[in-house]
Amino acid sequence: MNLKVWFVLPFLLSITFTLVAGHVDTVQVASPAMNRTVKCVVITPDRYASAPADRFPVVYLLHGFGGSHRDWIGNLPELATYADRYGIIIACPDAQNSWYLDSPINPVMRYETFMTTELIPYLDTQYRTLADRQHRAITGLSMGGHGALYLAVRHRDLYSQAGSLSGGVDFRPFPGNWEIKGLLGEEPANQAVWDKNVVINVIESLQTGELRLMIDCGTDDFFTTVNRNLHQKLLQRNIAHDYVERPGGHTWDYWRNNIESHLLFFRNGFPR
Structure with a gap:
């Protein structure tokens, strides 16, 4: 009898997981600024289909250098469950190795323009989003951590919250790395x-209270x-923020273990 219980329980748990998991789409978003289309994974919560009158906050989740729009969902399938748990839409765009900048020397790398004037309007048109800054947040890992803070600070009219996981928030100590000189x-x-x-310089335009910020990095990370330094500069400028260091390095183990804390932080900051 006991054996039957143990065999049935995992089966029931698997059914439960399937029923509550969100839906994962891959869409093609036109970018007139770069004269091409850009792929983006969009994860909608289960309630998106079951409650057609509801609208949802959006969290933009950015990949790192060498990654793609598939990185987050490929390395963390639980993102679909997190979308359900926190009642959010999660968008993961492809940004190549752009650092989410508009390059002044490479006209096909205009990802700040894409993120702010092309991707957001597309999602707000094609999905039932809550289309205002109070219901829009952005975070990412490594290059994506830089991109999330960079875009949020420079476009505070679009985002109310931002985070960074192991972010390359000052890449000047690494001038030969990650194709940055090809951009700048x-x-x-x-x-x-x-x-x-x-x-670390972009934040000089920021005033306390303009953005809710969460920054974390592993203690064994080369970006620690x-x-x-960013944390200290924010303190000196009296910019309120959450800053966390946890054991770990620049690895998917670290990012998988800690991304949910960002989603919870954002959910608590969205208007109820």
């Missing part, structure tokens, strides 16, 4: 451009120092 030019000859495009 060689650093010595283009120092002002580099300085203008790092998060630049995240600590």
Whole structure:
């Protein structure tokens, strides 16, 4: 009798998981700015189908260098369950290795324009979003952590909350890495451009209360120092924010274990 219970229980749990998991789409979003289409994974909660009158907040979830729109859902299928748990739409766009910038030297890398003037209007038109800044948040890992803070601070009219996981919030200590010079030019000859495009400098325009911020980084991450520097600068400027260091490195184990804390943070910040 006991054996039957143990065999049936996992089966029932698997049925429960399937019933509450959100729906995953991959869409093609036109980008006139770059003269091409951009893929984006969109995860809608189960209630999206069962409650057709409801509208939902959106969390934009950004991939890192070398990644794609499939990174998050491929490495963390539980995202569909999180969409249900927190009643949100999750959007994961492909951004190549753009650092989510508009490159001044490469006209096919205009991902700040894409994210702010093309992707958001597309989702707000094609999905039942709550289409205002109070119901829009953005976070990401590594390059995506930089992108999330960079875009949110520069476009506070679009986002009310932002986060960063292991974010490259100041890439100037790594001038030869991650194709940044292909976006901004060689650093010595283009120092002002580099300085203008790092998060740690972008935040100088930010006032406390304009954005809810959550920043975290592993204690064994090569970006730990630049995240600590960002934390200190935010403190010096009296910018309210949540800052967390947890054991771990620049790995999917770290990101898988900690992304849900960002989603909970955002859910608590959305208007009820």
